[in-house]
Amino acid sequence: MKIRYLKLNEVRGPLIVIDGVNDAAYDEMVELDIEGEGRKRGKVVQIDGDKIIIQVFEGTSGFSLDNCSLSFAGKPMRIQLSRDILGRVFNGIAEPIDGAGEIYSDVTYDINGRPMNPVARKYPRNYIETGISAIDGLSTLIRGQKLPIFSGDGLPHNELAAQIVRQARISEESGNFVIVFAAMGIKHDEADFFRKNFEESGVLERVVMYMNLADDPVVERIITPRCALTAAEYLAFELGMHVLVIMTDMTSYCEALREISSSREEVPSRKGYPGYMYSDLASLYERAGMLKEDINEGKSGSITQIPILTMPNDDITHPVPDLTGYITEGQIVLSRDLFQKGVYPPINVLPSLSRLMKDGIGKDYTREDHSDVANQIFSAYSYVQEVRALAQVIGEDELSEIDKKYMEFGRQFEENFVRQGFDENRNIIETLDIMWKLLSILPESELNRVNPDFIKKYYNAYTTMSF
Known part of the structure; x- marks a missing residue:
């Protein structure tokens, strides 16, 4: 028989405190009835003897010490899952908000996830094509990887996320590829942008959306990515699908974490986090990751993550991007300078990298020349920065002929490779062809990072072409 507690000790922001509880467990769900406010849910976040601190999902407005009764559910938060979640829109705690009814299923998953045994992990191979040249060509997204996007306030990371959702595909089993989209702390107009964009482009049927809005309770923001990743685990490891999870904005998530930590009076660390x-x-x-088929009953599903975060003051050493960079396998960095030049997407390729790229490109995956041509483009564009710095001192007219060619290479690279339309979808062959066309601006003697066989095969084919 459930015990119902009728009096609270304290209400503190999104937290409530009650004592005299002997058998509660960490992360256990709590059901609360508030006079005049209806039913709310919470979870146990701290236990100190018989004193329990509970985090309320929907906020504590309308609470008093005497108008609330609660009972403990005896289990952590679980959500119902089935194939029917595809094409649906949920709020931050996995409740449907699209008017299409509840999800009814016998399958329920704990939102805290099922730890993946390292021995059962499969090394990430093969790539996911985003249709964006600066990503596919130079920081290729590998299936099973976690590759964050580091952005800044006012930069078009929402547009980039929407474009990736619309265009992303894998080389085979395209019908088995789905996207889980989690948004945390976004404004109403941003939520409408994402939903309308997905509906108009016809991809909503293969997308699951979890939306936590800026005016939703901050506690929900902690739950949203966990609900999204739980849905991804079900689709990948139970139904054998390849799942791309896009989470925006992780900075909003971390700020919610900081706010709740402050409410719990915990000792803060760097910048209050x-x-x-x-x-x-x-x-x-x-x-994120992949499981070996022989361990996962022959199912070859995978989870690939693209977390998006905004760097306060464009500071890449801020705790959120700093810690994210330690955990993930590379990053894609957006540039304010390119954005101010009118370049979309404003991806700064020099600090961007994909640490697993080398294992998912090449002859059996993209094209044999991909690795070499990418290395040569990086090298050339890096030298362009030195030439530009020199030109600011002595003037572009005083540069050597070879340096002038590098200046031209830099302009064409930003104008015709990095820049691409919001609705422009380039396949990997088109991207590689543009890269060779760029290298044809430079003399063959400058191509010191490319196999001579590839130079014979591709370089001469593009020397007569212009953008």
Whole structure:
């Protein structure tokens, strides 16, 4: 028989405190009835003897010490899952908000995830094509990888996320590829942008959306990515699908973590964030990956993550991007300078990298020349920065002929490779062809990072072409 508690000790922000409880468990769900407010849910976040601190999902407005009764559910938060979640829109705690009814299923998953045994993990191979040249060509997204996008306030990361959702595909089993989209702390107009964009482009039927809005209770923001990743685990490891999870904005998530930590009066760490933020982020990011088929009953599903975060003051050393960079396998960095030049997407390729790229490109995956041509483009564009700095001192007219060619290479690279339309979808062959066309601006003697066989095969084919 459930015990119902009728009096609270304290209401503190999104938290309530009650004592005299002897058998509660950490992360256990709590059902609350508030006079005049209806039913709400919460979970146990701290236990100190018989004193229990509960985090209320929908906020504590309308609470008093005497108008609330509660009972403990005896289990952590679980959500119902089935194939029917595809094409649906949920709020931050997995409740449908699209008017299409509830999800009814016998399958329920704990939102805290099922730890993946390292021995059962399969090394990430093969790539996911985003249709965006700066990503596919130079920081290729590998299936099973976690590759964050580092953005800044006012930069078009929402547009980039929407474009990736619309265009992303895998080389085979395209019908088995789905996307889980989690938005945390976004404004209403941003939520409408994402939903309308997905509906108009016809991809909503293969997308599951979890939306936590800026005016929703901050506690929901902690739950949203966990609900999204739980849905991804079900689709990948039970139904054998390849799942791309896009989570925006992780900075909003971390700020919610800081606010709740402050309410719990925990000792703050760097910039006021809780000291456990690293392990908390790792508990989300490490839910990406692939399982070996022989261990997962022959199912070959995978979870690939693209977390998007905004760097306060464009500071890449801020705790959120700093800790994210330690956990993930590379990053894609957006540039304010390119954005101010009118370049979309404003991807700065030099600090961007994909650490698993080398294992998912090449002859059996993209094209034999991909690795070499990418290395040569990086090298050339890096030298362009030195030439530009020199030109600011002595003037472009005083540069050597070869340096002038590098200046031209830099302009064409930003104008015709990095820049691409919001609705422009380039396949990997088109991207590689543009890269060779760029290298044809430079003399053959400058191509010191490319196999001579590839130069014979591709370089001469593009020397007569212009953009």
